[in-house]
Amino acid sequence: AQSVSQHNHHVILSEAASLELGCNYSYGGTVNLFWYVQYPGQHLQLLLKYFSGDPLVKGIKGFEAEFIKSKFSFNLRKPSVQWSDTAEYFCAVNARGDGGYNKLIFGAGTRLAVHP
Amino acid sequence: DAGVTQSPTHLIKTRGQQVTLRCSPKSGHDTVSWYQQALGQGPQFIFQYYEEEERQRGNFPDRFSGHQFPNYSSELNVNALLLGDSALYLCASSLMLGQRWTSGYEQYFGPGTRLTVT
Numbered sequence: 001a002q003s004v005s006q007h008n009h010h011v012i013l014s015e016a017a018s019l020e021l022g023c024n025y026s027y028g029g030t031v032n033l034f035w036y037v038q039y040p041g042q043h044l045q046l047l048l049k050y051f052s053g054d055p056l057v058k059g060i061k062g063f064e065a066e067f068i069k070s071k072f073s074f075n076l077r078k079p080s081v082q083w084s085d086t087a088e089y090f091c092a093v094n095a096r097g098d099g100g101y102n103k104l105i106f107g108a109g110t111r112l113a114v115h116p
Numbered sequence: 117d118a119g120v121t122q123s124p125t126h127l128i129k130t131r132g133q134q135v136t137l138r139c140s141p142k143s144g145h146d147t148v149s150w151y152q153q154a155l156g157q158g159p160q161f162i163f164q165y166y167e168e169e170e171r172q173r174g175n176f177p178d179r180f181s182g183h184q185f186p187n188y189s190s191e192l193n194v195n196a197l198l199l200g201d202s203a204l205y206l207c208a209s210s211l212m213l214g215q216r217w218t219s220g221y222e223q224y225f226g227p228g229t230r231l232t233v234t
Contacts, residue, residue: 004158034222044159044206044225090158103149103172104208104223106158 002027004093006107013081013114021076021110023091032094033074034104035065039087047089050074061085086114118143120209120226128232129197137192137229141209148190149223150182151206159206165190166212197233204228 007022025031035047048059055067065076074091091107121140129135141148147166151159161174165184179195188209194201208223 036225043227046222046224049222092158103161103164103174104151104159105161108156108158
């Protein structure tokens with residue numbers, strides 16, 4: 001069965017610190033990969049996605065993620081976080097070829113708190 | 117351009133009751149998926165509707181059922197509510213484009229319905 005593991009449940013950083021959130025998935029076939037963010041009181045929003053091509057993808061608000069197929073990983077990074085990045089971050093995988101339809105499998109999420 | 121909308125925002129029910137949640141997809145989208153997000157956890161896939169049929173289902177009991185209407189909107193029904201059904205229920209819409217994968221595929225989420233079962 002497909003699964004997604006996010007290694008850090010809670011992360012606390014100071015502004016301007018660098019961020020890396022780990023994500024590993026288990027699925028042997030072709031996947032689409034996503035990072036979603038949920039700001040306090042808001043709904044889930046897509047940060048970035050990987051479908052194919054360059055394994056380093058850039059998203060909104062200065063976030064990027066690198067797909068390493070050999071490690072089944074899709075870690076999220078940001079060189080310098082801001083207080084406004086305080087949110088919960090979810091990694092998700094979507095396996096292709098599942099009867100032509102698809103579903104997102106989410107990790108448990110990482111709650112990020114950035115202190116000014 | 118309206119995004120995904122859900123109603124109601126909050127709902128309080130008693131054990132054993134039945135509940136119906138509603139979702140209107142983003143304009144132009146034809147597929148609706150439902151997720152349950154328990155406190156402190158990531159969303160879990162319940163089922164997906166396309167062309168008014170349930171196409172995929174997650175590991176949820178038959179108490180959870182749904183429907184998609186010709187205008188692509190959808191309902192989630194939960195019968196015989198349990199305390200453990202208390203959660204945020206999320207609706208997500210997407211465009212299937214004839215059942216083919218597209219490079220732009222992604223799901224757009226609504227704000228959710230917070231269900232509390234007492």
